[in-house]
Amino acid sequence: MIVVGLTGSIGMGKSTTAGLFAAAGAPVYDADAEVRRLYAAGGAAVAPVEAAFPGVTVDGAVDRGRLGDRVLGDPAALARLNGIVWPLMGQAREAFFEAARDAGAPVVVLDIPLLYETGGERGVDCVVVVSAPEEMQSARVLARPGMTQAKLEAIRAAQTPDAEKRARADYVIDTSRGLAFAKDQVRTILQALKAGCETGQ
Numbered sequence: 001m002i003v004v005g006l007t008g009s010i011g012m013g014k015s016t017t018a019g020l021f022a023a024a025g026a027p028v029y030d031a032d033a034e035v036r037r038l039y040a041a042g043g044a045a046v047a048p049v050e051a052a053f054p055g056v057t058v059d060g061a062v063d064r065g066r067l068g069d070r071v072l073g074d075p076a077a078l079a080r081l082n083g084i085v086w087p088l089m090g091q092a093r094e095a096f097f098e099a100a101r102d103a104g105a106p107v108v109v110l111d112i113p114l115l116y117e118t119g120g121e122r123g124v125d126c127v128v129v130v131s132a133p134e135e136m137q138s139a140r141v142l143a144r145p146g147m148t149q150a151k152l153e154a155i156r157a158a159q160t161p162d163a164e165k166r167a168r169a170d171y172v173i174d175t176s177r178g179l180a181f182a183k184d185q186v187r188t189i190l191q192a193l194k195a196g197c198e199t200g201q
Contacts, residue, residue, distance in 0.1 A: 007115035008130030013175030
């Protein structure tokens with residue numbers, strides 16, 4: 001079973017691309033969805049995150065806006081947060097892998113926004129980076145409610161630069177050319193990976 005790490009900076013179209021992989025039949029583990037579950041009321045991350053960053057919970061759940069204000073632009077704080085959250089995600093990841101193995105899936109995809117930032121590329125067989133021109137990225141992100149240029153720049157500063165991600169990737173999916181083009185790219189990547197698996201490469 002080939003493990004693909006799917007990543008990309010904010011606003012590059014990674015979530016949409018993850019959906020394309022799923023639609024093409026590849027099981028997808030959504031790291032961000034798992035984080036949302038851990039941050040929700042009763043989630044395993046709520047108490048330790050509140051202990052590390054007092055005041056970031058509201059009604060028993062982690063408020064991601066408040067938490068973001070505390071960790072953006074502070075590498076030490078972000079590292080402390082990752083040190084809390086990533087170990088808690090391990091159980092869900094193992095359950096995902098077990099289900100994929102039982103189903104005989106030849107390729108699985110780990111949708112991980114901070115793959116390079118957390119060293120996650122060491123745990124996958126290949127990396128797919130989703131990318132788009134900077135001006136398109138900015139337009140997409142600034143259209144989101146509550147987003148500002150300052151917040152966008154802070155997020156960019158906390159993420160590995162797009163150019164570096166593309167240089168380090170095994171495959172790059174360009175989302176600036178439309179959904180149909182991205183779908184073709186996903187199909188081509190999966191065919192290449194499955195062919196390599198079948199030939200033992």
